[in-house]
Amino acid sequence: MTFHDRAEEIDALETAFESPGHGFYVVYGRRRVGKTELLKEFCADRSHIYFLAAQEAQDRQREKFIEKVADYFDDRVPRIDGWDEAFAYLGEKLATEQLVIAIDEFPYLVEENDSLPSYLQSFVDEQLTDTESMLVLCGSSVSTMESAVLGHESPLYGRRTGQIDVQPFSFQQAQDIIADDIEDAIRSFAVTGGTPMYLTLFDYDHSLKENIQTHVLSPTARLYNEPEFLLRTELRNPARYMSILESIATGHTTPNEISGATGIDVGPLSKYLQTLRRLRLIDREVPVTASPKQSKRSRYQVADEFLRFWFRFVEPNRSSIEEAPDIVYEGTIEPNLPDHVATTFEDVCQEAVWEAIRRGEFGPYSAVGRWWYGEDEIDIVGLAPDADRILLAECKWTTQPVGHSLVSQLQEKAARVRWGPDTRDAEFALFSKSGFVDGLAADVGDNWSLFSLRELAAVL
Structure with a gap:
């Protein structure tokens, strides 16, 4: 699969690797979101050991891990009886070379041995911290990653130097x-x-x-x-x-x-x-x-x-x-x-609203989302941080241009949104797949923004 985007995530990993001292990163997110491709892209141009865990008995998991480490260092595969010995062996090798150790699908290892975070804690505290190397734990089971690695009860809590919660593309x-x-x-x-x-x-x-x-x-x-x-x-x-x-x-x-x-x-x-x-x-x-x-x-x-x-x-x-x-x-x-x-169009328009806020095309808003009460509903409402201004917007994926009736309806519903003081200012926006009737832009006030698909594309 061709690697796309993820520039921020790659930059974060590269910065962590190039910074003085060791690195311990946690990469997680739901399945199919591209975590493995992210790891492979990051590891591609630097020395690394990439280990993909599988749903197997822990003895076989450990054997494969040791084989990976030994193969990288062109070493004879040692006899290892436990994960503590496996990480001790890895630690000895890291004393001679800086590299990335990426363990993918880490939750599969925890399923077979819930003491694994404790063994990793000892490895991080006693060996990894004295190196310039970087450990990356990756997993699709968000609940396991949050509890066994990131959670307060985890032996690894507080030891990570960073984490990336990989999200689907916007x-x-x-x-x-x-x-x-x-x-x-x-x-x-x-x-x-x-x-x-x-x-x-x-x-x-x-x-x-x-x-x-x-x-x-x-x-x-x-x-x-x-x-x-x-x-x-x-x-x-x-x-x-x-x-x-x-x-x-x-x-x-x-x-x-x-x-x-x-x-x-x-x-x-x-x-x-x-x-x-x-x-x-x-x-x-x-x-x-x-x-x-x-x-x-x-x-x-x-x-x-x-x-x-x-x-x-x-x-x-x-x-x-x-x-x-x-x-x-x-x-x-x-x-x-x-x-x-x-x-989906409503969500895309909400994405455009945030982009317009970042650009200063709308005033600053600290919260943006849907609003409803009883029979009333507004597709997008933005709340200013100082509660003196509100943004109200509707999104129409229809075959007909939007006209004056939607303007009137939105103004009526806006009056029923209970938020902020009576003296609040209001900004309005309309998003329309099929554009707007002739003359609408001239008839609405300066506090209205109209987005056809062309204007939407320009924002995004």
Whole structure:
């Protein structure tokens, strides 16, 4: 797979390696996000030992690790009886040479021996700190990495010199891979999301329809069973989690709605939702004006665009896809794709708002998100840090230009957003796939910003 972007992450690792003294970095993030490619890119031009752990018995894991170390130093493989001896052997070798030691899928090692962090603690304290070398621990099990390596209870707590929580690409980053005009890029991003493996699997010389049919709707395609595979690697019994994700992807976003759609009582449901959040498969959202800890107006959304697409269109129709994928695409996906893309468009517009804030094109805002109360909802609301100004924006992925009615509706809803003093200033913005009716820009005030796809592309 071609390596894309990750300039900040590479710079952080390179700076750590080149700084005086030892380095101990932790790299983690959900599966398929590109952690291994990041490590390989970083290690490519410097001396390194890269060890990819596997789900094997710990004796075999340790043997393979020692073989890797011995092979690098052109040494005879020593007889090693425990991980403490394995790291002691590595420490002896590091006394003679500066290099990177990258251990990928570290959670697999911890699964087989939960004392491993303690052995690593001794290695870091007694041997690594006296070298110029760098240890990198990498893992896809975010919960294991956060507890066994980063957590307060871990023997390794406080010893890392840095960490990278590798995130999916933003739309702005993904555009470099998609390389389409912004409308087609948003439509493609609504299917692949920012996961590098999914992004790079699509062939952007072909239409979105062809890519979906080839890479998603074929029972032999790599992405056809991908979400189920991911869940099975993390969960022993994923059936209920699958039904929860499907219910959220199909529009049931509150705990009561999810409970009704899945038949899982609200009490037990909270534990399932917590697990899916820990795996970074769903996000919990509250109105931007509310306290995340105190608000009871929670909504949940699938955290990845591809998973949202798959659980909305593929999982409910798998039997039909096996028999007639073309009919599923033409009868189910194609008519409902604009509605699916509209949600992605809101997120892209929110990304543009943050970029405009950084550039000074909007005033400074410290929080940006959705707002809702009762029947009212506003796609984007920004809150100024000193509570004297608010930004309110709507995003429309429609075939018709936006007109004066949306302006009036947004002004009416803005008056019902309870935040800040009565004397607050308000900034407004509209984002529209199909532009705006003639004369709208002249009719609205200076506190309004109108973004067609062309202006949106210029910001991003």
